[in-house]
Amino acid sequence: MAFMCSPSRFLTGLFLAALSPCCLFADEKGFSPELSPARSGLAGTTTRIAEKQESVLSGIYINGNESGTINACLENGEYWIPWDFFLEQTRLKTDGTKENKTLYPTSIGIIEFDPGELKTFEKTLCVSFSSLKNIFRVFPSFNQSLYAVVLTIPWQPGAPQKQAVKTTPNADISAPNSSISFIRIESDLLYDFKEKSDTNLLIETGGRLLGGTWDITLEGDPRAEMIPASCHWTTYNRHIAFRAGTGTNELYSLTGSNDFTGAQFGWSNRDILRYLDFDRYNDSETFLALDRSQLRTIEGDGPPAGIAELRLDGKIAARQRISLEGKFIFRNVRMSSDLRKTEVYVYERSLADNPVTILDFTQSISSRALPAGELLIRGGAGRTGNLLDRNDANHGGDAFFGHIQYGLDNRITVEAGIQNNSDTGTPDLFAGTIVSAGSNWTAALFGARSNNRHAGEFRLEGWGRHWRGSLWSSMQEKYFGNDNSLRKENHVLNISLQPFKNMNISLYGRSEKEEDTFIGEYLLPGFNWNVFRWMAISATPDDDENYSYETQIRFSSATNLRIGYKSDLISADFNHDFSEKLKMRVASEHFLKTRDNVTTCYFDWYPGKNNFDLIEAGVAYSQGRAGFSGSWSKYINAGLRFALRYSYNMNNAQALDIDELSFIDTSSEAAQYIACALTWDLGWSGKSFHPINRTAVSTTRGGISGSLAIESETTLSASDINNVSILLNGRSMQQRQIDGSFFVGNLRPGVYNVSVDPENLPVELVVDQATRNVEVKSGSVTHLSIPVHAQYGIAGKITDTYGQAIPNVLIEIRDASGTEITRSYSNEFGYYRADELRSGAYEVKTVSVNGIPLQGEPSKSITIKNDYLFNVDITIPVRTIPAVPGSLDIPIPQADGNQRIKRRIEAHDE
Numbered sequence: 001m002a003f004m005c006s007p008s009r010f011l012t013g014l015f016l017a018a019l020s021p022c023c024l025f026a027d028e029k030g031f032s033p034e035l036s037p038a039r040s041g042l043a044g045t046t047t048r049i050a051e052k053q054e055s056v057l058s059g060i061y062i063n064g065n066e067s068g069t070i071n072a073c074l075e076n077g078e079y080w081i082p083w084d085f086f087l088e089q090t091r092l093k094t095d096g097t098k099e100n101k102t103l104y105p106t107s108i109g110i111i112e113f114d115p116g117e118l119k120t121f122e123k124t125l126c127v128s129f130s131s132l133k134n135i136f137r138v139f140p141s142f143n144q145s146l147y148a149v150v151l152t153i154p155w156q157p158g159a160p161q162k163q164a165v166k167t168t169p170n171a172d173i174s175a176p177n178s179s180i181s182f183i184r185i186e187s188d189l190l191y192d193f194k195e196k197s198d199t200n201l202l203i204e205t206g207g208r209l210l211g212g213t214w215d216i217t218l219e220g221d222p223r224a225e226m227i228p229a230s231c232h233w234t235t236y237n238r239h240i241a242f243r244a245g246t247g248t249n250e251l252y253s254l255t256g257s258n259d260f261t262g263a264q265f266g267w268s269n270r271d272i273l274r275y276l277d278f279d280r281y282n283d284s285e286t287f288l289a290l291d292r293s294q295l296r297t298i299e300g301d302g303p304p305a306g307i308a309e310l311r312l313d314g315k316i317a318a319r320q321r322i323s324l325e326g327k328f329i330f331r332n333v334r335m336s337s338d339l340r341k342t343e344v345y346v347y348e349r350s351l352a353d354n355p356v357t358i359l360d361f362t363q364s365i366s367s368r369a370l371p372a373g374e375l376l377i378r379g380g381a382g383r384t385g386n387l388l389d390r391n392d393a394n395h396g397g398d399a400f401f402g403h404i405q406y407g408l409d410n411r412i413t414v415e416a417g418i419q420n421n422s423d424t425g426t427p428d429l430f431a432g433t434i435v436s437a438g439s440n441w442t443a444a445l446f447g448a449r450s451n452n453r454h455a456g457e458f459r460l461e462g463w464g465r466h467w468r469g470s471l472w473s474s475m476q477e478k479y480f481g482n483d484n485s486l487r488k489e490n491h492v493l494n495i496s497l498q499p500f501k502n503m504n505i506s507l508y509g510r511s512e513k514e515e516d517t518f519i520g521e522y523l524l525p526g527f528n529w530n531v532f533r534w535m536a537i538s539a540t541p542d543d544d545e546n547y548s549y550e551t552q553i554r555f556s557s558a559t560n561l562r563i564g565y566k567s568d569l570i571s572a573d574f575n576h577d578f579s580e581k582l583k584m585r586v587a588s589e590h591f592l593k594t595r596d597n598v599t600t601c602y603f604d605w606y607p608g609k610n611n612f613d614l615i616e617a618g619v620a621y622s623q624g625r626a627g628f629s630g631s632w633s634k635y636i637n638a639g640l641r642f643a644l645r646y647s648y649n650m651n652n653a654q655a656l657d658i659d660e661l662s663f664i665d666t667s668s669e670a671a672q673y674i675a676c677a678l679t680w681d682l683g684w685s686g687k688s689f690h691p692i693n694r695t696a697v698s699t700t701r702g703g704i705s706g707s708l709a710i711e712s713e714t715t716l717s718a719s720d721i722n723n724v725s726i727l728l729n730g731r732s733m734q735q736r737q738i739d740g741s742f743f744v745g746n747l748r749p750g751v752y753n754v755s756v757d758p759e760n761l762p763v764e765l766v767v768d769q770a771t772r773n774v775e776v777k778s779g780s781v782t783h784l785s786i787p788v789h790a791q792y793g794i795a796g797k798i799t800d801t802y803g804q805a806i807p808n809v810l811i812e813i814r815d816a817s818g819t820e821i822t823r824s825y826s827n828e829f830g831y832y833r834a835d836e837l838r839s840g841a842y843e844v845k846t847v848s849v850n851g852i853p854l855q856g857e858p859s860k861s862i863t864i865k866n867d868y869l870f871n872v873d874i875t876i877p878v879r880t881i882p883a884v885p886g887s888l889d890i891p892i893p894q895a896d897g898n899q900r901i902k903r904r905i906e907a908h909d910e
Contacts, residue, residue: 053073053074053121054074055071055073055121057070057071058142059147059148059729061151062089063152063153070085070149071124072126072142074357075121078129078360079129079142080119080121080126080127080128080129081126081127081149082124082125082126083127084125086132090153092157093105093157093158095110098112100114101114102115104136106156107155107156107158108155108372108410111135111136112135112439113131113439117131117439133366134439137154137155137371137372138151138152138154139154143746152271152274154270154271169751169753169773171751171773172772172773173773173774173775173782174782175702175774175776175777175782176686176777176782177208177780178208178780179207179208180205180207180684181213181697181780182204182681182683182694182781183205183681183682183684184203184205184680184681184682185201185202185678185679185681186201186204186677187200187202187679188200188675189677190673190675191674191675192672194672199221199222200221201219202217202218202219203226204217206779207779208777208779209233210235212233212234212235213234213235214232215699216231217230217231227388228386229386229389232245232246233245234287236276238272239269239270239271240266240272241267241276241288242263242264243263243287244263244264245261246260246261246386246387246388247259247262247285247286247380248284249380249401249419250287251401252417253457254447254455255419255428255448255481256481258384258399258401258419258420258422260380260383260385260399261382261383261385261387261388262380262381262382262383263380263381263382264288264379266287266288266377267376268376268377269373269375270374270375272376276288276289277701277748278700287380288378290368298329298330298361299329299330300328300344301326301327302322302328302346303322303326303346303349304322304326305321305606305614306321306346306348306349307320307347307349307350308344308347309344310342311342311343311344312340312341313341313506313526313528314341314343314504314528315538315540315550318330322346328346339492339493340362341360341468341496342360342361342362342363343360343361344358345358349577349583349604350575350583350585351573351575351585352558352559352575352577352583364442364461366434366436366442369407369413369434370407370413371407372407372410374406374407375404376404376405376406378402379401379402379403380401381400381401383396383397384396384398384422398420398422399419399420399422400419400420401417401418401419403415403416403418404417410436412433412434413434414432414433415431415432415433417431418430421450421451421482423481424451426451426452428450428481429449429450430447431446432445432446432447433446441462442462443458443460443461444457444458444459445457446458448480450480450481451479451480451482451483453476453478453479453481454476454477455480456474457472457474458471458472458473458474459471459472466497466498467495468495470495471493472492473490473491474490474491476488478515486515487514487515488512489511489512490510490511491509492509492510493507493508493509493510494506494507494508495507502529502530502531503527503530504529505525505526505527506526506527507524507526508524508525508540508541509522509523510543520543520544524541526538526539535552535553535554536552537550537551537552538550548564549565550563550564551564558578560575561573561575562574568593570592571590572587573585573586574586581605581606582605582606583604584604585601586602587599588600597622597623598621598653599622599653600618600619600620600651600653601620602617603617603618605617613632613633613635614631614632614633615630616629616630616631616632616633618630620650620653623651627647627649628647628650629645629646629648630645631644632644632645637691638681638705638742639680639690639691639694640691641678641679642677642679643676644675645675645676646673646674646675647672647674647675649671681693683703683705684781685781685782686783688783690705690741690781691705692705692743692745692781693743693745695745696743696745697779697780697781698779699778699779700748700749701745701747701748701749701778701779702747702777702778702781703746703747704728704743704774704781704782705742705782705784706726706741706743706754706783706784706785707741707742707785707786708724708756708786725757726754726757727755727757728744728747728753747776748776748778749777749778750775751773752774752775753771754771754774754786755767755772756786756788766788766789766836790838790839791835791838792835792838792866792867792868793834793837794837794844794869794870795832795833795834795870795872796832796833796870796871796872796873796874797826797831797873798811798830798832798846798873799830799875799876800876800878800881801877801878802878805826805828806826806849806876806881807826807828807829808849809846809847809849810825810848810849811825811826811846813843813845814842815840815841816840818843821837821842822834822835822837823847838864839864839865842861842863842864843859843861844861844872845859846858849881854876854881858875858876858877860872860874
């Protein structure tokens with residue numbers, strides 16, 4: 001008897017069949033986690049441990065203080081740090097055990113930790129970021145800009161005790177208190193050969209004013225109207241933060257958020273900075289970020305002109321060319337209702353390479369919880385909409401909100417809030433709690449009232465070494481929020497298991513209902529299986545119950561192929577690296593029903609040895625028509641970047657969005673256009689403008705701009721020092737340096753020791769002052785000029801009239817004014833050398849032999865010009881050489897009678 005089975009039922013059977021035996025019989029080795037592919041970090045030092053693990057040599061900051069360097073480990077997007085180092089730095093002491101858990105007394109209570117959660121990497125016992133966050137109530141992060149592990153520890157071991165205050169060094173260069181700190185000009189121009197041109201101009205400026213920071217953004221077509229998109233003035237101290245201007249309240253997903261213009265404040269009995277401070281400036285209007293995992297915009301850092309790939313549960317959702325300032329942005333990502341694992345794979349240049357890092361943006365309700373005793377109160381009032389934009393139809397209503405959060409203990413956080421509903425004129429209320437049940441479970445329960453109707457939400461999260469699960473359920477009455485809303489019920493389930501280290505099995509479920517009608521309801525399995533080291537297959541469903549099947553084949557370290565199928569669409573993506581400078585990618589899509597085809601081939605060429613230049617050429621073929629395009633992106637210096645593109649009849653398959661040209665809709669129908677984009681960031685140091693990266697200057701952070709200026713005559717050019725690194729507190733920072741100019745941003749206020757890494761500095765160049773202490777203030781740019789000079793040397797031999805080497809001769813080198821610059825001594829063979837001499841005229845003078853002055857001081861005039869001088873030999877007449885006490889000089893004839901040499905016969909008697 002024959003039977004038929006749908007793909008979903010077949011995969012459901014596969015899921016259940018694989019689940020039961022694996023859970024029953026897999027041993028510890030069988031549960032080894034899959035290691036995320038990685039090659040090296042974006043900065044700093046990384047060393048491969050295994051194929052999919054990284055050992056990361058990074059700095060570490062604890063509560064804002066630098067604490068040296070550590071060897072961390074990166075696995076599956078999870079960072080691990082040495083356990084002994086953590087215990088040493090926190091001074092935690094054990095106080096017995098309880099149910100196989102070790103007890104650690106702290107100022108916020110007893111922490112119970114299961115040592116089984118530790119893991120060994122290269123014979124070093126390590127603890128994960130997840131354990132630090134969920135069990136020890138530490139706030140860990142990895143700062144790519146500092147390339148350092150950052151730990152915020154809100155407690156102390158045992159009873160509270162005073163800590164030694166770390167002295168701040170005096171600044172050699174102070175940060176400016178300029179009312180203007182930066183200006184960004186971003187201009188976009190698109191000329192369509194059939195339609196009118198499209199022009200857009202963005203201007204951002206900001207600085208320090210009245211003890212705080214301000215910024216304003218204007219955007220629009222300069223030929224028509226420039227609209228104030230946002231405006232803020234912000235000030236803060238340890239416990240209080242205040243902002244006036246545009247913003248959004250961002251209360252909770254149940255009640256939604258309101259955009260308004262007015263004032264906001266926040267107060268915390270602990271440090272409020274962690275709610276205000278971002279690793280990088282972002283363009284959202286959020287003032288205090290309570291839950292940073294619930295994002296609408298995903299952004300981060302990466303190698304300039306690299307590739308950022310957004311993946312949801314391993315499936316590619318979007319790709320983007322990283323901008324030349326090293327930033328990527330994925331906008332409007334559904335993070336508010338999506339339980340899938342959200343990651344960004346960052347590639348240095350090519351998709352054929354392993355990703356240099358994998359950034360995990362998966363949301364978690366535990367990130368909203370507070371440690372015991374912490375209290376946060378915030379609120380605001382104003383008028384709805386953007387009052388600066390007269391075209392905004394939403395402004396004019398009253399806006400106010402209030403919100404309070406409190407950590408009852410380490411496992412329970414409660415919160416409540418109120419906001420004015422501008423649609424109904426009535427207040428919206430919500431309240432809820434977040435509870436941690438053990439070390440592996442977190443639950444949240446919230447309720448809300450809006451427009452005299454109610455809504456509720458329940459969330460449950462669990463995780464372990466080889467499993468992860470999430471449940472999200474919400475319900476709302478009809479007319480909740482406004483008179484037009486319907487009764488809704490929504491349930492989302494996501495379960496992921498890893499029975500073997502090379503296989504992930506998932507179960508996706510959704511039930512969505514409006515009024516009495518089901519919008520969607522399904523329970524579907526999915527899997528991701530690394531069949532071999534060079535091949536992986538996967539099958540994952542989407543919200544419309546359509547499966548996406550994908551196979552990835554890695555032919556070599558420079559070549560890979562991805563083939564996918566979804567909803568009668570077959571796609572293929574082939575990547576090959578001809579060299580470090582030349583990459584190729586071919587993408588093709590074929591629609592089975594319509595038999596339409598789109599094939600695109602791109603060549604990426606990096607003319608230099610770095611990512612400062614990218615030339616891209618592409619050809620496409622679709623429906624009997626051919627097209628082509630070309631673009632050139634260049635990073636001129638730390639603040640100036642531009643991109644230029646021409647496209648004719650180009651229909652892209654699997655296109656990459658390019659940030660500099662993001663206003664171009666590359667997925668639109670074929671057209672002919674020429675487009676250019678230019679971004680120019682300038683920082684004002686109080687005296688002059690300097691190139692900076694505006695996205696690295698924010699309300700809570702500042703930057704250091706500088707230049708390596710070659711101040712002496714030399715054949716070296718500024719391009720010879722492009723690869724020289726700038727060291728902050730002895731560590732190399734991620735910065736783009738062109739022709740000697742550099743900028744290091746995302747720095748918290750403080751005093752930083754700045755020096756030049758001599759490793760890549762040309763041998764001729766030296767820095768006058770080895771280190772300088774530079775002050776940084778939030779929202780400002782401190783400028784530092786580092787003079788470097790070309791220095792050369794001379795070498796020669798000191799002999800007498802007969803060519804005999806004279807040792808221990810003192811040689812003085814004097815400049816044109818007669819000032820002694822340096823001195824040297826000849827060795828036993830008569831040779832000498834003198835270094836650290838700049839281009840110019842000098843006199844090389846012999847002064848003494850064995851400390852006895854020479855008669856006449858024989859000398860030689862030289863001129864150094866952009867090179868080392870050799871064979872600067874000096875002959876000292878025999879008659880001027882003083883006799884050394886205790887010896888006798890006797891001239892004797894040579895065997896051939898043509899020359900005489902000196903023979904020293906040492907006296908036996910004093």
